[in-house]
Amino acid sequence: MRFLFTTTPGFSHTVPLVPLAQAARLAGHQVLFAAGGPALRAATEAGLTAVDPAPGEDLTAPYIRLASTAIGEELSVEYVMRQVFGAFAEIGDMMLPGLTRTAREWRADVVLYPPMLPAALVAARNAGSLAVEHGIGLRHPVFPLGDGAAAAEAGGQRPLPDVELSLGPESLEKINPTAPADAVPYDVVTMRPCSYNGGGVLPDWALSAPKRPRVLVTLGSVPAHNDTQVGLLREVIRGALGLDAEVVVTSGGSDLAGKLDVDDERVRLMDAFLPLGAVLPTCAAVVHHGGMSTMFSALAAGVPQVVVPTTKGDALTNAQVVAERGAGLALDPAGCTADTVGEAVRRAVREPGFRAVSEVVSAELAAMPDPSDVVEQLARRARAHRS
Incomplete structure (x- = not known):
């Protein structure tokens, strides 16, 4: 099976997807990562094959603008969330043509994306792939599509994922105020979040118990x-x-x-x-x-x-x-x-x-399901989706 992973250009929105990508590759599936900016670097440094879905576009610009303008103490939550939705919608519109082309030409069986990149869901639908929303932590509300992604929606209706991968344990999701209030019309599969934060050289003191706390x-x-x-x-x-x-x-x-x-x-x-x-x-x-x-x-x-x-x-x-x-x-x-x-x-x-x-x-x-177990679930669903 062919697993196409994609994400926004942020490092922290990339590393939660790497364990499942590695598990898919170890299980013998083909894996490709489509990302830009720091996300592209994070994927390749994890040993994954990657492509830039929007060469020539500065995918990091909306992200950097968001990071520098949405941190003021005087800003309301509502204002900040409008900035968040707008920035990720802009990124999605820039990535959508390349994501669709990659999913089609590479013949992706599964397209996996974080909640803040619903444009990838549109690309999955346009390519006939299984669409999997891969959580990056606690469950999120639905992020709005950008103008370009909205115009590309199949049949004029907002598509929904086939599967949502949730990393949140039950005791946290019960008190998570952003979790969907009602049952969703697609399967939610839980998966253990792995504490992968990227690679790096550790200093000699880092693994030993310190004298002080x-x-x-x-x-x-x-x-x-x-x-x-x-x-x-x-x-x-x-x-x-x-x-x-x-x-x-x-x-x-x-x-x-x-x-x-x-x-x-x-x-x-x-x-x-x-x-x-x-x-x-x-x-x-x-x-x-x-x-x-x-x-x-x-x-x-x-x-x-x-x-x-x-x-x-x-x-x-x-x-x-x-x-x-x-x-x-x-x-x-x-x-x-x-x-x-x-x-x-x-x-x-x-x-x-x-x-x-x-x-x-x-x-x-x-105790949550391991990424290797989830890979096989998704592979079975993708085979059924294609048949």
């Missing part, structure tokens, strides 16, 4: 977020140091050492990429921006979280779910000081309930 701090993989949140990072670092912790700060490619001006042997500023899944098992807590990949990596490792949602949308939802489930705490970035962060980190590290709940969710994740 190790607190990992990250604001994600988008440089614009790190560049505009230097003040917040300083407060987070000061707060964690109040616990006498070892603080590991990762970036999205920003020069943190030059911006933060931190002179303390307990702080490790990592300008190079650091795969979170490999470091989290040695951590006492993680402070992060509310990204899906970071949240699920922490849950898989059973590590308590302090979520400081620096954007509105997914980050707010993730912070709410983590706090309500009892796997960590949520802080309002507008009121973040060294004192408030320090108190939250102290509680996450020293109150055993947060780690206990995180370990329960970790066991729940581990």
